[in-house]
Amino acid sequence: MSAIAARRPGGLTLRIGMLPIALLLLVVAMSLVSPQFYGPANVLNILRNASFLTIVALGQAIVIIAGGFDLSVGAVVALASVVTAKVMGWAAGILPGNDAAIIAIGVAAGLGSGLVVGLVNGLCVSRLKVSGFVVTLGTMSATAGVGLMITSGIPVYGMPDGFVKGFGRGQAFGLPYAVFIALAVLLVMVFVQRRTLFGRYVHAIGGNPDAAVVSGVSIGRHVVGTYALSGVFAAGAGILYTALVGSGQASFGGDRMMLQSIAAAVIGGVSLRGGVGRVEIVALSALFLTTLGNALNLLHVDARLQPVFLGLIMVAAVAVEELGRRRKPRV
Template sequence: MTSIELTHLDRRTTATAAREVMKRLFVGLGVLPFLMLAAMITFSLMSDNFLTSRNLINVARQSSYLTIVSLGQMLALISGGIDLSVGTTLAVTSVVSAMAMVASLAAMPDMVGLAILIGVFAGLAAGVAMGAINGLGISLFGVNPFMMTLGMSSVGFGLALYLTSGIPVQGMPEAFGAILGFGTLFGVPVPIYATAVLIALVYLLLNWTRLGRYIYAVGGNIKASRLSGIEPKRTLFKTYVLCSALTTIAGLMLTARLATGEANIGGSMPLESIAACVIGGVSLSGGSGRVGGVVLGAVFIGLVQNGMNLAHVDSYLQIVAIGAILILAVIADRVRLRLASEMTN
């Protein structure tokens, strides 16, 4: 064999080995690390401000709301369902909490702290109530999660518009926004701390509690879980209540940031939260998903939105981009599963 033929053989061997390594990395890590790397390189070339510490902290703060909602969406997806009402839950929480604060402050002008507390509890009650209704419909009456949460999305949005007539609720206590919306601790925004605490709590729930194991079991095979002594109806009810509770907290944080109660916030949140989960490796078939992947998925979407803003990309085109990323992630996940099956066999 000539030296030229040996050289070509070495090149083909090297290329084959490189493809095999990339395949194994793709199967093991998923599509997210590759998307994250591509986004970091692309937007850092498009803007000198992208990789600055100030901008990255801003990305973390902006991503905190989506991260919290995505954690709730993850619970619903792991259980084998979906929650399309997360955006409406944000809106109802925002409107009810703002209206309660304004009314309480008008009745008790000198008791700002109590007015804030009343507004927070009112918002929590309204948001969790939506989750409870979703949970009852899905678990007790067997309504398909897609249809149940889609219906509740319409009901909640109409209720928020009815309460406000489409006009933002203003006159909230400034202290509420100063602490939860714009407050910082050691130079880090308060929403980031709140998000970190919730990430830890959801991680503990899924990995160290009986309810977490039940959620995975019900999503993996509801019939087998029932035969194992698990009560699927109770588990599903708790899952949707927890999903709405997390979304409600995000709604309160967004309300504090905006300093108004908005009936129109959260319109894109169902798509973005599902995208964050799917990109992060949560299966749409249920029974599979990890907290770390979802957090990275939400941060990735925040990075993309921030990068497109710095690059002056039209806001409507940003929605197109998020939808395209979701489709790409679903396709990549299917390819990854097929490759994993081939490697196993």
């Protein structure tokens, strides 16, 4: 038995088994209660929003598996949104009519902004030995401030129609492009987690960093890699939001996306102690949370009460993990 399997808490198996059942029960119940729930427009809305959350949650999950936290993902979503929109507007002025180049430059700038924030987070955690919670709390505030400074709180427009109407609101085989992007990211992350040394080392670092050092694992480099991935994934979600809405906004993401990404990871079986988690279950958890949020909206539940449900589910997931850990026989 591998070291990872040996330390897998009993709560993880329980949550993996309960999550599909909970999602199925939710879908069946809402189909009976609200005919709008299974309408094509609502289903597409759920899938699109679940895709955004999945991309962010996958980055968050890989950081938590390595024993860290990334509180800056919501701010990165917003920063990437405004950077993408601003750069596209600038590129349109110097490359009029060349939509492909304008879009490519804008997307590269947006992803680059997320990469920079991720690298700063990772280097501070690995080199300065500062808690990931504290570092990302600081970068969350700084990143959000930069986004507001760039826009002065005003939405940024001027992006090519091919980016907004063709990509952001376009579909293939009846599904939004965001769904296919999220699936592609998920498949890549499944491969990385299961078939690459990086994926195995991330689990080892989160599970037992001292043993990882003795085994010759470069902890610093891999920790930086996890935060960089998280930053790029959050930026990618911000770009998708921008394409859908048609404007760059510093209000995207925020605390809500940060909380939801952590919730998706925790409910999806990622241990807050590190070393345990499967990205495909995190994606399923993101779909469950998005469906739940949609159901609460259709049931006209007060928006101020909806975070209460999210909090209760997170507490229950952590409690299940802790109970499973306590009941696990010691060897």
